[in-house]
Amino acid sequence: MKNKKTIAVIMHSVVNFKFFWIPIIHKLAEEFSIIVYVGNDDPEFLKTLDVPCRIVELPLRRRIEPLADLRALIALCQELRKERPDLVQTVTPKGGLLGMLASALVRVPKRVHTFQGQVWATRTGLSRWIFKYIDWFIARLSTSQLADSQTQLDFLRTEGVLTSEQGAVIGAGSISGVDLSRFHPAVKKEAELLGEIDNAANEWVIMFLGRMNIDKGLLILGEAFEIAQKRIARPLRLVLVGPDEADIEPILKQKIGSSLTTRGYTANPEHYIALSDVIVLPSFREGFGSILIEAAAMGKPTVASRIYGIDCAVRDRETGILVEPGNAEELANALVELATDGELYAAFAKQGREMAVSDFDQDTVIKALGHYYRQRLEA
Numbered sequence: 555m556k557n558k559k560t561i562a563v564i565m566h567s568v569v570n571f572k573f574f575w576i577p578i579i580h581k582l583a584e585e586f587s588i589i590v591y592v593g594n595d596d597p598e599f600l601k602t603l604d605v606p607c608r609i610v611e612l613p614l615r616r617r618i619e620p621l622a623d624l625r626a627l628i629a630l631c632q633e634l635r636k637e638r639p640d641l642v643q644t645v646t647p648k649g650g651l652l653g654m655l656a657s658a659l660v661r662v663p664k665r666v667h668t669f670q671g672q673v674w675a676t677r678t679g680l681s682r683w684i685f686k687y688i689d690w691f692i693a694r695l696s697t698s699q700l701a702d703s704q705t706q707l708d709f710l711r712t713e714g715v716l717t718s719e720q721g722a723v724i725g726a727g728s729i730s731g732v733d734l735s736r737f738h739p740a741v742k743k744e745a746e747l748l749g750e751i752d753n754a755a756n757e758w759v760i761m762f763l764g765r766m767n768i769d770k771g772l773l774i775l776g777e778a779f780e781i782a783q784k785r786i787a788r789p790l791r792l793v794l795v796g797p798d799e800a801d802i803e804p805i806l807k808q809k810i811g812s813s814l815t816t817r818g819y820t821a822n823p824e825h826y827i828a829l830s831d832v833i834v835l836p837s838f839r840e841g842f843g844s845i846l847i848e849a850a851a852m853g854k855p856t857v858a859s860r861i862y863g864i865d866c867a868v869r870d871r872e873t874g875i876l877v878e879p880g881n882a883e884e885l886a887n888a889l890v891e892l893a894t895d896g897e898l899y900a901a902f903a904k905q906g907r908e909m910a911v912s913d914f915d916q917d918t919v920i921k922a923l924g925h926y927y928r929q930r931l932e933a
Contacts, residue, residue, distance in 0.1 A: 558587040559931055562639035562662075564630065564653030566614040566646045568596035570670075573844070574729040575645075579607050581920045586927070589637060591630060591653070616648060623652060630656035638662075640931055644692075645670060645729075651688055654695035664930045667692050668700040669710060670729065671841025671863060676769060689715045698930055702842040703727040705862035724922045727866045731919030732847045732910055739853035739907065741828040757791045758893050761830035763823050763845050766798040766816075771836030771859065774882050776806045778836075781886035783813070786893050791815060795826050827852050832892055835864065838879050843867045846874070847914045850906030855899055857888045873906035 561582065565571060571592050579588050588607035592600070593614035600609055610633060613626045634642070634656055641664035644653035650667045657665050674685035689710070693699055699721045701707035707723055710716045725731075760779065766772055772794065779792050792810060794803070795817045803816050820826060823845065827833065833849035835858040846856045846867040856874035858864045868874040875888040892899050 558585065559641065560587040560589065560637065560639040561927065562589045562591060562634065562637065562642045562657075564591045564614075564642060564644045564649045564657075566593045566616055566648035566652075568592055568594075568599055570646055570649075572596075572599065576603070576605060577733065577916060578730050578920050578923065579605050581917075582924055582927075583607060585924060589639065591633060614648060614652065616646075623648075627652050627656055631660055634660045634662060640664060641666065641927060643668070643927075644696075647673065647685070647688060647692075650692040650696075654692050658695045664698070664933075665696045666698045666700060666927075666930065667696040668702065668729070669706060669841065670702050671706065671839055672709075672715075673839075675709075675839040686713065686715065693720060698722070700724065700926075702729050703863040703866035705865055706841055709862045722926070724926060725919050726913040728842050728844055728847060728914055728919060730844075731914045731916035732844070732851045733916045734851055734911060737824050737827070737848045737851040737910075739903075741824050741852060743828050744825045747825055747829055757789050758786065758832075759791050759793055759830045760832055760834055760889060761793045761795065761826060762834050762836075763795045763820075763826060764835070766794055766796050766802045767800045768802075769838050771838055771879060772802050773805065774880055774885060775834060775836050776809045777882035778885035778889060779810055779813070781882060782889045782893070783810075785886070785890045788893070789813075790893075793817070793826070793830065795820055795823070823848065824852065827854055830854055832857060832889065834885075834889075835859065836877070836879065836885055837861065837864065840864050847910050850874075851910035851914070853903040853907045855892055855902035855906060857885065857892070869905070869909060873902055873909050 583606035590607050590609045591612050594611040612629050613622050615622050630652055639662055642657040642662045644650040644667045654665055674682045693716050701721055701723055704723050707721045711718055783790055791813055793815045797819050806814050827849055833854050833856045835843050835846055837859050840863045843864045849856050850873050856868050858868050859879040860876035861879055868876055870876040877884040877888050
């Protein structure tokens with residue numbers, strides 16, 4: 555007889571596990587038995603993990619690959635039939651599709667899927683319809699649905715993916731909130747990073763952290779940087795931190811030359827945020843934008859796109875500035891304003907920290923998620 559209820563978490567990528575689920579699992583494992591089914595895209599990282607759960611690597615891939623997907627579905631069915639979890643939690647589109655299908659087939663009674671942004675939001679034609687239908691199908695297979703922001707939930711309902719009765723948001727949003735003991739204004743600047751990035755003491759550092767691709771609006775950011783350079787007296791530096799998935803670096807290097815610094819994946823984003831003056835997220839689509847609340851927690855103002863999800867992580871004209879996606883001129887204006895108005899900058903920094911503490915404290919968010927699971931299991 556099991557002493558604890560079992561929760562199975564299914565996701566296609568180690569990246570999602572790495573960024574969001576480690577602190578969740580540490581907390582939830584106090585009450586639940588946790589099994590994580592994850593793709594094997596980074597087996598070396600999984601070997602280094604010390605988490606209170608069982609981890610099962612499966613051939614879950616991000617792209618649509620029929621044979622591999624069928625193998626993964628069969629493997630998931632076998633695992634779930636063997637373990638008989640009380641609740642399945644899926645995240646990411648592929649994890650949601652295969653995880654919900656497998657758990658429905660083996661009749662797991664409670665099935666929760668979390669939406670973290672829609673790949674089809676900026677697409678048109680057949681690809682938009684296909685990926686939107688996949689989300690619709692996931693919603694029909696699940697017994698409960700979560701979104702990581704209120705405006706994303708509104709979008710899903712408006713688009714007919716969810717009914718008006720379906721879906722919920724944990725607290726003010728996000729997946730796992732922000733670790734306030736890790737992200738805070740007193741984080742020291744790392745000496746080795748200081749030498750690499752802050753080449754001149756009076757440089758104003760504009761920083762992006764995340765996956766570097768076209769949907770993140772980085773080409774627009776490059777244009778805005780060029781405009782801002784002409785309007786700000788002090789030297790500017792653009793720093794991009796994250797894996798380059800679309801050969802963005804050579805394009806921007808040609809535009810802005812030595813004013814660009816790029817770095818790959820980092821396990822310590824707080825060290826880079828400490829070196830920044832402003833964090834920028836000019837995405838065309840985003841479920842929430844966790845980097846924005848991490849920056850706010852460290853007293854760094856933000857500039858980001860006025861789109862669903864992001865508008866729950868940035869309070870416009872209070873903790874940062876929201877601009878129309880794809881508008882380089884408006885983005886440049888926001889950067890210039892923050893670089894030249896010290897009082898505004900200080901107000902945003904103070905109010906951002908206050909917002910992170912009041913709305914996104916990690917302990918509070920994870921406790922609320924645990925409460926949500928208890929409600930589902932007791933229903």
